[in-house]
Amino acid sequence: MKKTLFFLLFSMVLWGQKIETIDFSKSIKDNKNSIKSLTVIDQRANPEVGMIMYHKDEVKIIFENNASKDITDWFYKYNPVRGNKDMVLLLESLNISEDKKEKYSVGKLELRASTFIKKEDGYHFIDRKDTIATVSSRTTPYLAQSLSRKATLILTDLFKESYKGEPWEFSISESDLPNYDSVLKEKLNILNANELKEGVYKDYYSFFTHNPEPGFTLQANDKGVVTKAVKGEEKTGIRHFYAFVHNGIAYKNIPVGYTEIFKDENGVFIEVTKAELFPETVTTGVTIGAAAGGLIGGVIGAVVDVSLSGKRKNTVGPKVYLDPFTGNYLLPEDFGKTK
Structure with missing residues (x-):
């Protein structure tokens, strides 16, 4: 039984x-x-x-x-x-x-x-x-x-x-x-550098290992907005690079322009809103998209101007860290959610 x-x-x-x-x-x-x-x-x-x-x-x-x-x-x-x-x-x-x-x-x-x-x-x-x-x-x-x-x-x-x-x-x-x-993080030069090397960085690996592309200088417009990287007769839009350093400050390309990169004990990060990082359209009507590791097309315009002025229309968002092993964004769990 x-x-x-x-x-x-x-x-x-x-x-x-x-x-x-x-x-x-x-x-x-x-x-x-x-x-x-x-x-x-x-x-x-x-x-x-x-x-x-x-x-x-x-x-x-x-x-x-x-x-x-x-x-x-x-x-x-x-x-x-x-x-x-x-x-x-x-x-x-x-x-x-x-x-x-x-x-x-x-x-x-x-x-x-x-x-x-x-x-x-x-x-x-x-x-x-x-x-x-x-x-x-x-x-x-x-x-x-x-x-x-x-x-x-x-x-x-x-x-x-x-x-x-x-x-x-x-x-x-x-x-x-x-x-x-x-x-490996201990070996990444960008995390330990006291001074940043001027220039453009083609991808996340060159940025985190602190190796800018040789021979390029940055070109800004009359408003102080960096628009191009120049090497002899070669001129490349700044949006085609992962990041760049201008006047000792590092910047990360995002779909609506670029934004300053900061560093703390946890790594390097940017402060952005979801709308800035993953916009569907911009005011010009041009559709743009963002890969996790960088920019796939976009425009440099008014958004960059206000970001460099430090105002950014009060849209500074939470910390979004950059993954040194992929270049991807490490999004906070509540990223984009309204309270």
Whole structure:
């Protein structure tokens, strides 16, 4: 009788729980055939991914085997022809959770993973994904499936960007890998510089390593607004650079112009509103957009003039830090929300 009752209860538990296996069927082929081997280090404190409710059933999100084996098998499946570089993927966090509202639920994915190239002198950082994504049950009832797919897509992007990315010049030891974030930050010159080097910085890496483009000087208009970088006969609009330093002050390009970069004990940051950082249109009617790491088109105009005057029409926003490992914006949790 006891055995019968046990199996009955066990069956009820199985019946009430469903499984969503993370699907690694999307191609992550290295078109350059540059990577010889992949090592996956699962650094997560908790190997569980998470659980979401579907109606009255629990849906558990899992790896088919485990994170290290599944991601490694995924790479070798799509890369039978390989090169001579040894890549390491560090899985730092992967968590799926659910926030239940009164009439709906919001599923949340938190994923952070980084890639390195292993050389004789140590490990060289390439790229990182540090992402939070949400899905509402008002959009889709299949939260677990949607979020597990998002995890696959994020890792796919990380692989493809890492194949073409240039490893950092700094190396760290294997024992420092778990703390690479703090170790590498110590090596970034911009965080420790007392004086900033004048000029333009083409990307986040050149900015954080404090290496401006050689030979360029800045050109301002009659209002003191920097508009171009000049190198001989070559003139390039200032908006095409990640950042620049003018008269000892650093500025970050944003969609509506540029804004001053500040520094504190936590890193470098800008003070902007959501409307300034992610505008849909400007007064000229020109549509502009912003990538997380910099500018994709935009205009230099009245917004810049008022920002340099220090007035900015009282639109100074909260601190938005710049991620030294990606150049992306690290947005505060309540960014853009009105109180």
